[in-house]
Amino acid sequence: MKKKILVTGGAGFIGSHVVRRFVNNYPEYEILNLDKLTYAGNLANLTDIEHKPNYRFVKADITDAAAMVEIFRVENFDAVIHLAAESHVDRSISDPTAFVMTNVIGTVNLLNAAREYWKGAYDQKRFYHVSTDEVYGALDETGMFTESTAYDPHSPYSASKASSDHFVSAYHDTYGLDVVISNCSNNYGSHHFPEKLIPLAINNIKNNQAVPVYGKGENVRDWLWVEDHARAIDVIFHEAKTGETYNIGGHNEWKNIDLIHLLCKIMDKKLGREMGTSAQLITFVTDRAGHDLRYAIDSSKLQNKLNWVPSLQFEEGLEKTVDWYLENEEWLRNVTSGNYQTYYNKQYSSN
Numbered sequence: 001m002k003k004k005i006l007v008t009g010g011a012g013f014i015g016s017h018v019v020r021r022f023v024n025n026y027p028e029y030e031i032l033n034l035d036k037l038t039y040a041g042n043l044a045n046l047t048d049i050e051h052k053p054n055y056r057f058v059k060a061d062i063t064d065a066a067a068m069v070e071i072f073r074v075e076n077f078d079a080v081i082h083l084a085a086e087s088h089v090d091r092s093i094s095d096p097t098a099f100v101m102t103n104v105i106g107t108v109n110l111l112n113a114a115r116e117y118w119k120g121a122y123d124q125k126r127f128y129h130v131s132t133d134e135v136y137g138a139l140d141e142t143g144m145f146t147e148s149t150a151y152d153p154h155s156p157y158s159a160s161k162a163s164s165d166h167f168v169s170a171y172h173d174t175y176g177l178d179v180v181i182s183n184c185s186n187n188y189g190s191h192h193f194p195e196k197l198i199p200l201a202i203n204n205i206k207n208n209q210a211v212p213v214y215g216k217g218e219n220v221r222d223w224l225w226v227e228d229h230a231r232a233i234d235v236i237f238h239e240a241k242t243g244e245t246y247n248i249g250g251h252n253e254w255k256n257i258d259l260i261h262l263l264c265k266i267m268d269k270k271l272g273r274e275m276g277t278s279a280q281l282i283t284f285v286t287d288r289a290g291h292d293l294r295y296a297i298d299s300s301k302l303q304n305k306l307n308w309v310p311s312l313q314f315e316e317g318l319e320k321t322v323d324w325y326l327e328n329e330e331w332l333r334n335v336t337s338g339n340y341q342t343y344y345n346k347q348y349s350s351n
Ligand code: NAD
Pocket: 008, 009, 010, 011, 012, 013, 014, 015, 034, 035, 036, 037, 038, 039, 040, 041, 042, 060, 061, 062, 063, 082, 083, 084, 085, 086, 087, 088, 102, 106, 130, 131, 132, 133, 161, 183, 184, 185, 186, 187, 188, 193
């Protein structure tokens, strides 16, 4: 069936994988990628599909309510897959307002445009909101987040995502918009901006620079290969019932310090360094304020109801990821020049 789908944030890390998957797998769909191209948005993430006839890009800011209304008026979308966001916890600690603007106000702007232009056809349109497990707060050593875990966000980032989730649900309950939400754990893979732990560590190890590990490296994250996330979004988008929420995760918990040691071993092997060389770069630095101890996602609803399971073992995925960064030096050089250095120096200067 033909569909016109608005994907927001499609030039970012996960968004670019979602756009690629939909453009390649659904030639009958028209995909419009709307992105502001912030520091995290990069059209170089999409060079392999940018020429395809079912793909278009528009540069726009979701905080611009009038622009969102206008684009809905002109395009008559059948669905939205909303990924545009400020996504980095550390940046939210230094500048929370930007997160309120994009993640909360931007989401509400899109909901309002959908509410206005989809009137009379809410049951034929779908608003898919991509969210995070961080809305559930932090776990201690045991337990997992399920879809019924109460929201308890701690960082300005997770508070803004929690707020946006509530607005999306409220538009379903109040106006009857067809919405679905998914809450995913930490993603890793190609095209990941090197402010986040794994690509930052790969870049620093490659350049023989210190690898900053917050606190004692005891915090635990549940890592999922980004293409498995994009596949989950595809399945949920097509098969979830209206108003449903799905957790997405890898059943793949790692303490940061163990993950970094594994990464150092892979880098030693790939770079032909003596085993143990890269691990010498590990440097413990001041902990993140309010650092959530542990995230772990129970994705059994998605596995049981929609038959989704992660496809890659972590070690294999991490090797593929390292290979991608080593083969794409120009991409890495471009995104780590200019403003990145200013951010990096500010973020890590106190150590
Ligand atoms: P990212 O930072 O790599 O990409 C975000 C994209 O949104 C960029 O292309 C950026 O230019 C765009 N954007 C930012 N502000 C915008 C605005 N005002 N208007 C239009 N576009 C704007 O983020 P990501 O890691 O790809 O995350 C995508 C989504 O998935 C986010 O909603 C995030 O909360 C969620 N998520 C991320 C992870 C993860 O591990 N990275 C896990 C779960 C959920």
